[in-house]
Amino acid sequence: MATLTKTRIIDAAIAVVDEHGFDGLTMRALAEQLGVTATALYYHYAGREELLAGLVEHQTATLVQAAPAEGAWDERARTLITTMVSELDRQPELAVWIITTQARQPPVLQLHEALLAILIDGGFSPRDAIEAKGILFRYVIGHLVLANAPEGQPWRQLPEHYPLLRATGPAHDTIDRVQLFERGLDTILTGLRPEVPRAGGSPNQWVPDRGVVLGPAPRSWHDG
Amino acid sequence: MATLTKTRIIDAAIAVVDEHGFDGLTMRALAEQLGVTATALYYHYAGREELLAGLVEHQTATLVQAAPAEGAWDERARTLITTMVSELDRQPELAVWIITTQARQPPVLQLHEALLAILIDGGFSPRDAIEAKGILFRYVIGHLVLANAPEGQPWRQLPEHYPLLRATGPAHDTIDRVQLFERGLDTILTGLRPEVPRAGGSPNQWVPDRGVVLGPAPRSWHDG
DNA sequence: ACCTGAACACCGTTCAAGT
DNA sequence: ACCTGAACACCGTTCAAGT
Numbered sequence: 001m002a003t004l005t006k007t008r009i010i011d012a013a014i015a016v017v018d019e020h021g022f023d024g025l026t027m028r029a030l031a032e033q034l035g036v037t038a039t040a041l042y043y044h045y046a047g048r049e050e051l052l053a054g055l056v057e058h059q060t061a062t063l064v065q066a067a068p069a070e071g072a073w074d075e076r077a078r079t080l081i082t083t084m085v086s087e088l089d090r091q092p093e094l095a096v097w098i099i100t101t102q103a104r105q106p107p108v109l110q111l112h113e114a115l116l117a118i119l120i121d122g123g124f125s126p127r128d129a130i131e132a133k134g135i136l137f138r139y140v141i142g143h144l145v146l147a148n149a150p151e152g153q154p155w156r157q158l159p160e161h162y163p164l165l166r167a168t169g170p171a172h173d174t175i176d177r178v179q180l181f182e183r184g185l186d187t188i189l190t191g192l193r194p195e196v197p198r199a200g201g202s203p204n205q206w207v208p209d210r211g212v213v214l215g216p217a218p219r220s221w222h223d224g
Numbered sequence: 225m226a227t228l229t230k231t232r233i234i235d236a237a238i239a240v241v242d243e244h245g246f247d248g249l250t251m252r253a254l255a256e257q258l259g260v261t262a263t264a265l266y267y268h269y270a271g272r273e274e275l276l277a278g279l280v281e282h283q284t285a286t287l288v289q290a291a292p293a294e295g296a297w298d299e300r301a302r303t304l305i306t307t308m309v310s311e312l313d314r315q316p317e318l319a320v321w322i323i324t325t326q327a328r329q330p331p332v333l334q335l336h337e338a339l340l341a342i343l344i345d346g347g348f349s350p351r352d353a354i355e356a357k358g359i360l361f362r363y364v365i366g367h368l369v370l371a372n373a374p375e376g377q378p379w380r381q382l383p384e385h386y387p388l389l390r391a392t393g394p395a396h397d398t399i400d401r402v403q404l405f406e407r408g409l410d411t412i413l414t415g416l417r418p419e420v421p422r423a424g425g426s427p428n429q430w431v432p433d434r435g436v437v438l439g440p441a442p443r444s445w446h447d448g
Numbered sequence: 449a450c451c452t453g454a455a456c457a458c459c460g461t462t463c464a465a466g467t
Numbered sequence: 468a469c470c471t472g473a474a475c476a477c478c479g480t481t482c483a484a485g486t
Contacts, residue, residue, distance in 0.1 A: 101373075117388055
């Protein structure tokens with residue numbers, strides 16, 4: 001029996017999530033998967049929170065690199081966001097956990113930084129870029145949360161108290177969520193034009209020196 | 225000591241949430257607040273889920289009535305949404321619970337129905353109305369979830385690995401979230417114009433007969 | 449250094465028993 | 468009809484003890 005390592009623990013955690021879902025990922029279940037006592041995990045991770053953070057880091061490592069480095073700002077933003085959403089959509093429970101508890105942790109901060117870079121390259125002023133980023137993130141987060149919501153009854157079978165939902169039920173039940181998401185994303189991007197649109201490339205006056213934005217993040221903000 | 229009723233239980237639940245937060249609302253804590261055993265609650269509510277649903281019903285009862293019955297569709301939508309958000313923002317933890325677990329339950333369905341009515345009155349086709357509703361809800365939900373996210377470190381104190389977030393930190397930390405939300409809402413509403421805009425009032429061909437949309441909802445969809 | 453075993457302080461929930 | 472008490476099957480976490 002090989003000795004316990006962080007890598008082995010995270011791999012086992014992924015296996016447990018695949019088998020029993022995100023809620024089934026308890027310290028005891030994870031320990032059983034590893035053939036070990038639950039308390040043994042505390043030697044490698046300070047607690048459940050830290051373990052999940054490690055899992056998130058592993059699952060989102062390649063997310064930011066999806067952002068193309070060149071092109072029109074709205075195309076770059078669209079690519080970053082749709083890639084990110086399609087990746088996170090595969091683990092919606094994990095995505096919701098990230099969103100609700102890790103909003104200011106490195107994996108998420110990397111996405112903020114990447115989107116901000118795109119907006120600023122596109123000619124947005126700092127305030128407008130922050131605002132645009134906030135609006136886009138709100139939309140993305142809402143989508144991810146809804147993707148994780150329990151299916152519930154079909155809209156067309158609702159009680160008569162909801163006549164419009166009922167009448168539009170068939171259309172409601174068959175709508176393509178990906179298409180809906182992208183239509184909304186387009187709507188927002190179109191409405192968020194910078195005052196002075198610029199082609200990518202030339203630097204902005206107020207933009208600080210920055211290194212490679214896409215490099216590996218520090219494990220937590222304390223390291224920085 | 226008065227006998228236990230659903231009303232008394234819900235009132236006590238509100239008191240517990242005020243004192244110990246949403247996470248502190250356990251069956252045992254609620255029982256203690258009522259001077260009763262935890263198991264006594266199961267005589268009145270089938271379980272925790274049902275009890276929380278009762279709490280939600282109580283807290284959101286007046287939400288839908290904020291929608292003005294007349295005026296331009298976008299003004300009506302804006303009023304419905306901003307009122308709803310400002311109400312739910314006062315109990316963000318509860319709001320997130322509603323969103324993530326009660327997405328198809330009556331209190332939320334009422335909001336869907338109300339927004340759908342506004343869009344259809346505004347001239348949206350069924351498909352477009354559903355799509356617009358989906359986009360708007362995604363944005364609103366994202367905002368509510370972010371409002372509940374842990375504050376975390378100030379943006380301006382982030383490590384150097386996030387140069388743009390750091391540089392824009394002061395602006396980031398002082399931004400008015402309500403204003404940001406409303407700017408985004410305007411952006412979306414502006415982008416979501418119906419193909420054939422109409423003044424409120426005249427009926428749409430395909431709109432089914434419907435009674436008073438704003439009446440009290442059935443307690444659960446099973447009742448309908 | 450790395451892991452076990454027992455224990456603590458919690459959860460939601462069930463169910464027989466009391467009044 | 469309405470509530471209690473004991474118990475079940477879980478949680479995350481701590482800590483002394485083993486090797």
